[in-house]
Amino acid sequence: MIRAKHAFRIALAICFLGGAVNGAQANAEIPTNDVEGARDNARIKRYEGSLIVHYEKLSYTDFSVPLGPLKASEDEQARDTSNNRVFVPEKKLDVEGTLTRIAYVTPTERSPLEVLRNYEDEITADKGEILFECKTEGCGGDATLSSKGGGGEMSLMMSFFHASDLTEDDFSTGSCALTSSIKDQRFFTAKLPASDGDTYVTVQTYTLLGGNYCEALVGRTVALVHVLEPKSRDKKMVAVGAKEMASSLGSQGSISLYGIYFETDKSEVKAESAPMLKEIAKLLESDPKLSVIVVGHTDNQGKFAYNVDLSGRRAAAVKKELVSTYKVNANRLTTAGAGMMAPVASNDSEEGRAKNRRVVLVKLN
Known part of the structure; x- marks a missing residue:
């Protein structure tokens, strides 16, 4: 019993000294x-x-x-x-x-x-x-x-x-x-x-x-x-045209688009999105039977429910712009918001988060 108590005291002292050393470091x-x-x-x-x-x-x-x-x-x-x-x-x-x-x-x-x-x-x-x-x-x-x-x-x-x-x-x-x-x-x-x-x-x-x-x-x-x-943004994302969209929708059923821009935490489509919107309109004009789902995606910054709502509003804004400016039939566009649920890159870096902030077209029929 005495030996057991002695051994316990020694072990306790070693732990205390080790903690003190680590704390000092x-x-x-x-x-x-x-x-x-x-x-x-x-x-x-x-x-x-x-x-x-x-x-x-x-x-x-x-x-x-x-x-x-x-x-x-x-x-x-x-x-x-x-x-x-x-x-x-x-x-x-x-x-x-x-x-x-x-x-x-x-x-x-x-x-x-x-x-x-x-x-x-x-x-x-x-x-x-x-x-x-x-x-x-x-x-x-x-x-x-x-x-x-x-x-x-x-x-x-x-x-x-x-x-x-x-x-x-x-x-x-x-x-x-x-x-x-x-x-x-x-x-x-x-x-x-x-x-x-x-x-x-x-x-x-x-x-x-x-x-x-x-x-x-x-x-x-x-x-x-x-x-x-101030710094001009490097525009390194490959521009996707209507033909590439059609090819990807045919082979994979979806395509991610990075040429549609929004203000931070807002759903209004920025003016510089026009070239990409024009290509989407071309895609739909070239195939009158095609209908798509416009899906908004965000990074993981902010709460889950907020990002789902924001991504849905952004998808709806894209549809509104396609219908009002490019005269696309509204019945051919369905919208949805995926929020942060389908990342294509790690959200641990700004580069990864930028890839996750996107609009995806999904072939409906």
Whole structure:
């Protein structure tokens, strides 16, 4: 019995020491250099003495620029990917281009307000315009959360990304800076003019409350900067003509189309969809007996029911355009929304999500 107790104590001590070692290795540290591969965006400088702990650049993506505080969704049951009640800006601007996201840890004894004001000075010095500004609870949502948390209300940061979207290692300094609880949140949206189009900038500053592995950064101010620069989209999708559509419908029964465009979270067909719509009309004109199902598809961003509804509305909008503009007989077009149910690529990357956002024609008879 004594030997058994002794062995148990030894095992317990080993487990405790092992946990302590692992905890020490996992703790976030005060940064001494920028993370590898990171650099400032050319349009906006860093606050002096700050270091980059998170860096991400997407060559082409969409971005919602907040122009007002977050408001609770009218759908009280709507939840985000972390089971928070959905909050959206009461006013926003959806833009596309090159997105750079940078998180800086600023020097000690710098308040979120002081850092934010310096960024505003840079914007105005570059002939920019502050479009919206807020602080703490006035920004809407949960002002104590960064990108992590579930079962409550979305935070301002969650309108840009969630903790699950981050590529940082768990317990890293970058993860600490973007997932810890926060206080004294400050934020602004700005526009910088340029000859090739406007650049949009958002800056969010806050004090880290830290805890657990983030003790080293408790009380430090973090500046999260998003820069969306204009860029023409690379049109690399192969244009599908009426003949290719007919061939695929005959051999496979369906065909995916990528030349029909919509605004983010909207169902109105954009003007640049005209060439593809014209080819669909040609297809139906060439075979008077052919009827098709127009099926809308989305990526996995957002709730399941919402995406099914959105994809259905988009399919209906395609039908409406074909009927009203191209005089296609409405009886030859059936619409459906598949939402995120039939991906053709992984939703873990923007490239994969782009392939999943599509319109599919399915042969009906």
